[in-house]
Amino acid sequence: MERSIAVCQVFPTDSEIIVEDFREVRLREFYIDHPEVIRVAKNALAEGRVLLTTTPRCSLVLATTASELCVREALLRPILHGSFHSRSSGDLMAAIIVTERNERLTRALLPIFARHTGIDLRTFNRSGSATPLGKEMSEIQTIRNTILHQGHSATYEEADKAIKIADCLLDDIFQRVIEKIGLHLHDDTVCGGRECLLGGE
Ligand SMILES: [Zn+2]
Numbered sequence: 001m002e003r004s005i006a007v008c009q010v011f012p013t014d015s016e017i018i019v020e021d022f023r024e025v026r027l028r029e030f031y032i033d034h035p036e037v038i039r040v041a042k043n044a045l046a047e048g049r050v051l052l053t054t055t056p057r058c059s060l061v062l063a064t065t066a067s068e069l070c071v072r073e074a075l076l077r078p079i080l081h082g083s084f085h086s087r088s089s090g091d092l093m094a095a096i097i098v099t100e101r102n103e104r105l106t107r108a109l110l111p112i113f114a115r116h117t118g119i120d121l122r123t124f125n126r127s128g129s130a131t132p133l134g135k136e137m138s139e140i141q142t143i144r145n146t147i148l149h150q151g152h153s154a155t156y157e158e159a160d161k162a163i164k165i166a167d168c169l170l171d172d173i174f175q176r177v178i179e180k181i182g183l184h185l186h187d188d189t190v191c192g193g194r195e196c197l198l199g200g201e
Helices: 002-010 016-020 024-033 039-050 056-081 087-100 103-117 133-150 156-180 194-200
Strands: 184-186 189-191
Touching: 024 056, 039 056, 039 156, 056 103, 056 133, 056 156, 103 156, 133 156, 156 184, 184 194
Parallel strands: none
Antiparallel strands: 184 189
8 A cells, every 4th residue: 555655656646757758669669579468358358258148247357357458558558668768667667557556547647648549548438338438447347346345246238348348448449559650460469560561461
């Protein structure tokens, strides 16, 4: 608990320290260096999908895990790497956000993510939903917590919604971010090869 407080003191809520030094080239480097960054989240989602009809609450837990992994590891962590002079500083902050699950820092990063990707998770609506994706994710996390900590069950509809949220993050939003910085995907692997774009794939 003390460590989380210390982190918040280092990075004020406006996060201007992080914003000032953002470099898109470092964002690209992160994805080139970690081409399989979305793989773990994809695997969790695939298993969650298999369990949808038999055990919806297990399905919901895995789908929510997939969404969280995507946001932290494949979207916000790269943004942190794009925000520091040195890789070690970016690594440090990424470790903090991933291991501490510091929600305040996560929230502080969302405007930075929006500024550099054009996608604001606080206002973005997935197809077929009138509720912003960030709010939907928060609601499904609440259900997940009641499953894990109080043994509650989940309906098919709730699990199906968790899968649709994860689908939107892992496929639609992740792909948009990758393409915005001039990269592309081969299945789930990030590629920066220009020859592919010229038809030499
Ligand atoms: Zn390629």
